[in-house]
Amino acid sequence: MKKIAEQYNDYIYPKPITNMQKAISEDGYVDISNADLFWEKFYPEKEYKNSLNVFIAGCGTNQPIYFGLSNPNWNIYAIDLSENSIAYVKEKLIENNIKNVQIEKQNILDTNFKNEFDLVISTGVIHHTKEPKKTLTKLVDATSGDGALSIMVYANYLRRGVYDLQKIFRHLKIEQNKEGIEFAKNYIENIIPKYHEAKRYYLAQKDNYDSGIIDTWLNPQDIAYSALEISDLISDTGAYFQGWFDNVFCYPNAILYGVEVNFKLLDDLNPLEATDFTQSHILQAGKHEFILRKKKEFENLWHNISNIKETIKVKSSSFLSVSKELDLSQKLGGQLIYLKHNSLLSAPFNFKEGIIWSIVDEVSQKSESIVIHKLLEKCNEFSKNNNLGMTFDINELKQILHKMWKQEIITFSMK
Numbered sequence: 225m226k227k228i229a230e231q232y233n234d235y236i237y238p239k240p241i242t243n244m245q246k247a248i249s250e251d252g253y254v255d256i257s258n259a260d261l262f263w264e265k266f267y268p269e270k271e272y273k274n275s276l277n278v279f280i281a282g283c284g285t286n287q288p289i290y291f292g293l294s295n296p297n298w299n300i301y302a303i304d305l306s307e308n309s310i311a312y313v314k315e316k317l318i319e320n321n322i323k324n325v326q327i328e329k330q331n332i333l334d335t336n337f338k339n340e341f342d343l344v345i346s347t348g349v350i351h352h353t354k355e356p357k358k359t360l361t362k363l364v365d366a367t368s369g370d371g372a373l374s375i376m377v378y379a380n381y382l383r384r385g386v387y388d389l390q391k392i393f394r395h396l397k398i399e400q401n402k403e404g405i406e407f408a409k410n411y412i413e414n415i416i417p418k419y420h421e422a423k424r425y426y427l428a429q430k431d432n433y434d435s436g437i438i439d440t441w442l443n444p445q446d447i448a449y450s451a452l453e454i455s456d457l458i459s460d461t462g463a464y465f466q467g468w469f470d471n472v473f474c475y476p477n478a479i480l481y482g483v484e485v486n487f488k489l490l491d492d493l494n495p496l497e498a499t500d501f502t503q504s505h506i507l508q509a510g511k512h513e514f515i516l517r518k519k520k521e522f523e524n525l526w527h528n529i530s531n532i533k534e535t536i537k538v539k540s541s542s543f544l545s546v547s548k549e550l551d552l553s554q555k556l557g558g559q560l561i562y563l564k565h566n567s568l569l570s571a572p573f574n575f576k577e578g579i580i581w582s583i584v585d586e587v588s589q590k591s592e593s594i595v596i597h598k599l600l601e602k603c604n605e606f607s608k609n610n611n612l613g614m615t616f617d618i619n620e621l622k623q624i625l626h627k628m629w630k631q632e633i634i635t636f637s638m639k
C-alpha cells in the first residue's frame with residue numbers, strides 16, 4: 225500500500241471544482257470554515273472583521289481557490305503533502321488572478337508557528353496522520369490566543385462499515401490502481417450483502433469517482449472518532465471545544481419528536497456525550513465538524529443555559545426555510561426545513577416558539593441580530609397587538625432559545 229503522501233499525489237483529492245467562480249456565484253458553493261459567513265460561530269465575542277490571517281493545513285485541491293476568491297481580504301497560507309495538488313492549485317491561483325494565497329509543500333508536523341493565525345482550518349486531514357494529537361497540537365500552537373480552529377475529523381457512526389471493507393481489501397492485497405478501484409466498487413456493489421453498513425455509506429457518498437474510492441475504501445491511514453473520543457483527541461493540545469458547527473445531529477432535540485422523552489435527564493451530558501447519545505439513534509454522522517478555541521472561557525459555549533444572559537444576541541441560523549407559516553388564527557407555530565439536510569423537517573413549533581422564531585427571523589433577514597431582553601419586549605408587544613392574551617417571561621424565553629440553539633435554528637453571540 226502507498227503511503228499517505230503518495231496516495232494524495234497520485235489521486236488528488238477532493239475532486240477539483242474546475243470553475244470555482246461559477247460554483248460560488250451560481251451554485252452557492254460554501255465551505256463551512258468560512259468564518260466570514262459564520263462569524264458568530266467562530267468568534268461570538270468579537271466584532272466582525274474581514275481581514276484574517278488564515279492557515280489552511282492539508283488544503284487539498286479546492287480550499288485555497290475557494291477561500292482566495294471568497295475572502296479577498298484574508299491573508300492565506302496553505303500547505304499540503306501532495307505535490308500534484310499543489311501544482312493544480314498554483315495553476316488555478318494564476319488562472320483566477322488570486323493574490324492573497326501562498327501555498328507550499330509541507331508536512332504539518334514540520335511547521336513551527338507560534339500564535340500566528342486568527343483562523344486555522346484543517347478539514348479531513350488529522351485522521352490521516354500517524355499521530356493525530358501531535359498534528360492537532362501543531363495547529364493549536366499556530367493559532368493566536370484569541371483565534372479559532374475549524375476542524376473536521378471522521379465520525380465513526382456512519383463509517384462503521386467502511387473499516388470492515390478496508391480490512392477486507394487489505395487482506396486481499398488490493399492495490400491503489402485502476403484494477404483496485406474497479407475491484408472495490410464491484411465488491412461493495414455486488415458482493416457484500418445489502419444490509420452491510422458499508423452499503424449505506426457508499427450510497428450516501430457523493431464522490432464515488434476514482435480518488436473518492438481510494439480515499440475512503442483503500443486508504444492506508446484513516447481513523448474515525450466517536451464523539452466521546454474527540455475529548456481525548458483535544459486534551460493536552462492547548463485547545464478547548466467551543467461547539468459543533470451544526471447541532472442538528474448532535475443534540476436529540478432536532479430529531480426526537482413525537483416520542484415521550486424526558487429531555488431533562490439529558491441536561492447533564494456535555495456536548496460530546498449528547499452527540500454520542502444522539503448518534504447512537506441515527507448513525508448519521510460520517511464526520512465531526514467543530515470549532516476549537518485557546519481560551520478556557522469558550523469551552524462548551526452556549527451548551528449550559530447559564531451562559532444565555534439577557535444581553536446575548538440572537539440570530540436565525542443559515543440553511544433554513546419555512547415549511548409551515550406561523551398561523552395566528554389557528555394558534556399554530558409553524559415548522560422549518562433544514563436545507564442542508566435533504567429537507568429534514570424540524571420539530572413543529574408550538575405557538576409561543578413560532579412567535580419567537582418569526583421575530584428573530586424578521587430581524588435576521590435584515591442581517592441583524594436581537595438582544596434577548598429586547599426580544600422579550602417584542603414578543604409581549606406582539607401578543608398585545610394581536611390580542612393573544614399571552615405573556616412571555618425571561619426564563620421561559622431563555623429555555624426556548626436554548627432548545628432552538630440545540631436544534632440549529634438560531635445562533636448566539638455577544639457582540
Ligand SMILES: C[S@@+](CC[C@H](N)C(=O)[O-])C[C@H]1O[C@@H](n2cnc3c(N)ncnc32)[C@H](O)[C@@H]1O
Nearest residue numbers: 232282283284304305306330331332347348349
Ligand atoms: C481528504 S484531503 C482534504 C483536503 C481539504 N482539507 C478539504 O477538505 O477539501 C486530505 C489532504 O491532507 C493532506 N495531508 C495529509 N496529511 C498531511 C500532513 N501531515 N501535512 C500536510 N498535509 C497533509 C493530503 O495530502 C490531502 O491533500
